[in-house]
Amino acid sequence: MDTRAEFGEPGAAAPLILHLSADYPNPQQFHRRTTAIERLVTGVDFGRHIVVTMDRTSLPWQASFKDCGEIKGVRLFSYRYFGLPMGIGLASAMRRIARHVFKTLRTEHETPALVHAHKLSFEGIAGLWLAERFGPDTRLFISVRGESERKILLFKPTYRSLMRRIAARADKIYHISAWFRDTYHRYVPAQPEKERLLPNIVGNSTSKVPVKDPIPRFVSVFDLDMRRRKGMSDLLQGFAVFQKTHPDIGLDLIGPGSAEAVEAAKKEIAELGLGDSVRILGPMNSKDLFEVLPHYLAMALVSYNETFGMVYLEALFAGLPIIYGKDTGIDGYLDDIDVGIGVNPGDVAGIAAAFKELAEKSAHYRSQIVASEQILHDRFNPAMILESYRQDLEAVLTPDQQRSRT
Numbered sequence: 001m002d003t004r005a006e007f008g009e010p011g012a013a014a015p016l017i018l019h020l021s022a023d024y025p026n027p028q029q030f031h032r033r034t035t036a037i038e039r040l041v042t043g044v045d046f047g048r049h050i051v052v053t054m055d056r057t058s059l060p061w062q063a064s065f066k067d068c069g070e071i072k073g074v075r076l077f078s079y080r081y082f083g084l085p086m087g088i089g090l091a092s093a094m095r096r097i098a099r100h101v102f103k104t105l106r107t108e109h110e111t112p113a114l115v116h117a118h119k120l121s122f123e124g125i126a127g128l129w130l131a132e133r134f135g136p137d138t139r140l141f142i143s144v145r146g147e148s149e150r151k152i153l154l155f156k157p158t159y160r161s162l163m164r165r166i167a168a169r170a171d172k173i174y175h176i177s178a179w180f181r182d183t184y185h186r187y188v189p190a191q192p193e194k195e196r197l198l199p200n201i202v203g204n205s206t207s208k209v210p211v212k213d214p215i216p217r218f219v220s221v222f223d224l225d226m227r228r229r230k231g232m233s234d235l236l237q238g239f240a241v242f243q244k245t246h247p248d249i250g251l252d253l254i255g256p257g258s259a260e261a262v263e264a265a266k267k268e269i270a271e272l273g274l275g276d277s278v279r280i281l282g283p284m285n286s287k288d289l290f291e292v293l294p295h296y297l298a299m300a301l302v303s304y305n306e307t308f309g310m311v312y313l314e315a316l317f318a319g320l321p322i323i324y325g326k327d328t329g330i331d332g333y334l335d336d337i338d339v340g341i342g343v344n345p346g347d348v349a350g351i352a353a354a355f356k357e358l359a360e361k362s363a364h365y366r367s368q369i370v371a372s373e374q375i376l377h378d379r380f381n382p383a384m385i386l387e388s389y390r391q392d393l394e395a396v397l398t399p400d401q402q403r404s405r406t
Contacts, residue, residue, distance in 0.1 A: 015113035015397045018130070019051040019107070020097075020123040026053040027068055028079040033400055036200035036310060037118050042072045043201065043382065046390045047397070050075045050110070052101050054123065056083040056093075062351035065100060077104065087156060094125035101126070112137040113397050117166075120173075121152035121159070124166040131169060139396045140171040143198065145307040146180030146328070153187045160187050167191065171396050173196035178310050180331025198389070199333065199380055202313045204290045207377040209319045209370055212294040214362060217250040218355065219296040219320075221289070221311045222303075224257025224265055224280075231302045231325070231345055233268060238351025240272040241302075246359055247277075249297070256283040293318035298358040300363070303328055304345045313380055316340075323354040333379070337372040339365065 008079040024037050041049050051074050057063060060082045079100065083093040105111065111134055117127030120142050131140040152159050167173060167188045173195045175181050218239070220228040232253075239251050251274075253265065262280060271279045282290070293299070299315035300324050306329030312322050313330065322340035324330050331342055341357055343350040358365060368377075378384065 011199035015047045015393075016110055017047045017048060017049050017393065018101075018115045018195065019118060020054065020101075020126055020130075021051060021118040022054040022056075022122060024051050024053045024076075026055070026076060027066075034200075034306065034310065034355075035203075038072070039201040039382070040202075040386070040389060041074055041280055043386045044390050044393070045386075046393050047113070048075075049073075050077070050098075050105075050112070052077045054097060054126075055080045057081070058083070058085055063097065065104070066215065068361075077101075087152065090122065091159070091162065091388060092153075093120060095129050098126040098129035098133070102130060112138055114141060114171075114393065116141040116143070118143045118145075119148050120144045120166060121149045125162065127168045128169055128369075128381075134210055139171045140166075140169055141172045141174070141392070142166060143174045143176055144180065144184055146177030146292060147305045147307045149281045150180060150183060153184070158199075164188050170194060172196075172392050175201065176208065177328075179327050179329070181332070197333075199385060200308045200310050200313075201382045201385055202310045202317065202380065203286050204317045205377060205380055205382055206317050207373060209373045209376075210294045210315060211319060211366070211370065214295055214297045214366075215295050216248055217252055217296055218298055218300050218358075219254060219293065219315075220300050221254045222301055224253070224261035225254050227265065229303060229305050231304055232265065234346055234348050234351060235300060235302060236268055236272055236274065237348045238302075239278070239353035239355060240274055241348065242355035242359070243274065243277060245403075246356070249359055250277045250279065251300075252296070253278065253280045254282070254284055254289065254292075290314070290318060293320060296320055297362050298322060300346075301325075301329075301353065302343050302345050302351055302353070306330075312340075313376075316369060316376055317364060317380075319369055321358050321362070323358065323367065337375055338368045339372055339376075 019041055021037050023034055041051060057080055063081060063082040064080045066078045068078050079097060080368040081093060081097055115127045115131050115138060117123035122144050127140055131138045175197050178197055220235060265280055293315060299320045302325045310330030312324055315322050316339055322344055324340055325345045326342040343354050
């Protein structure tokens with residue numbers, strides 16, 4: 001079946017959209033994955049979708065390619081590929097993935113109308129190879145996620161020309177990380193007609209933010225196994241400084257973590273003399289998290305690397321002001337509203353000052369969130385995000401647009 005048949009005609013197949021993602025949940029995953037890309041793919045009401053998930057292993061005998069069947073209306077393939085650490089041989093590994101995907105789709109007589117590579121620097125290499133191999137009619141969408149792209153563009157200069165080539169071939173370029181755009185444009189020419197922001201979708205967006213009387217506790221939500229990248233030590237040190245003048249205010253840490261990670265966190269809490277004022281509450285499902293969030297003073301997470309940071313939005317939609325890292329995560333999306341405080345990652349004194357500001361001016365920041373609830377809703381409304389993505393797909397995959405490429 002040729003999935004690029006002109007689907008406006010009777011009996012024509014819906015266009016096939018192939019997604020490449022190292023962050024899409026899959027049954028073989030080594031680590032917990034964000035649901036951001038899954039929400040985009042399963043939520044858009046357009047076309048048929050195949051997702052190839054990518055999971056690197058440094059042990060060749062663990063490499064595998066598995067057809068996971070249909071999950072949530074999406075055909076899913078899980079590719080655990082062999083690759084060296086530190087991005088060594090990255091281009092070769094991505095092209096090897098692309099060749100395997102090409103062969104698999106050809107065997108099934110499938111030809112994608114569009115390839116969406118959900119990162120420029122990894123999946124984009126495979127996406128470019130596939131788009132070129134399937135031919136000029138196959139469109140290419142690229143998502144730019146600051147955390148990964150920064151490492152490649154800054155520290156692997158030999159890859160910059162390849163990144164520019166991918167961007168030039170792309171029909172649409174989505175910036176997930178608003179904070180990264182300026183850095184991206186230092187190395188890749190701006191293409192305003194192709195580029196736009198595409199925020200991640202959160203599960204508790206609302207046009208009416210809940211208003212609660214907060215308990216005297218802050219909250220931080222993160223995976224304890226990622227505590228170094230999430231800046232846990234800096235957060236705890238900043239909180240310890242703050243607590244010297246505000247001993248009645250506590251901090252809760254919510255999120256999963258191995259036994260080793262939990263013990264490491266407990267040890268650090270004890271060494272800082274924080275005692276029972278900092279509690280480790282463990283993991284919570286989304287429903288329970290959304291129920292407890294509105295009762296806290298604020299949410300604090302000053303990560304070193306964060307592509308988007310859905311937890312910041314989840315906190316804002318729960319009515320909580322936020323302490324967030326500058327030049328990472330949500331930074332760049334909230335410049336025009338006063339709903340939190342940005343701090344440079346690693347700045348313990350700045351974190352302590354932010355705790356003090358939000359503790360003493362909680363009512364002000366909460367009122368600002370309520371005043372900005374319509375802005376937040378319009379900017380991060382899942383229905384609007386999905387509709388804009390659907391329109392982008394439709395714009396390049398309608399029969400007239402397909403003819404214009406031939």
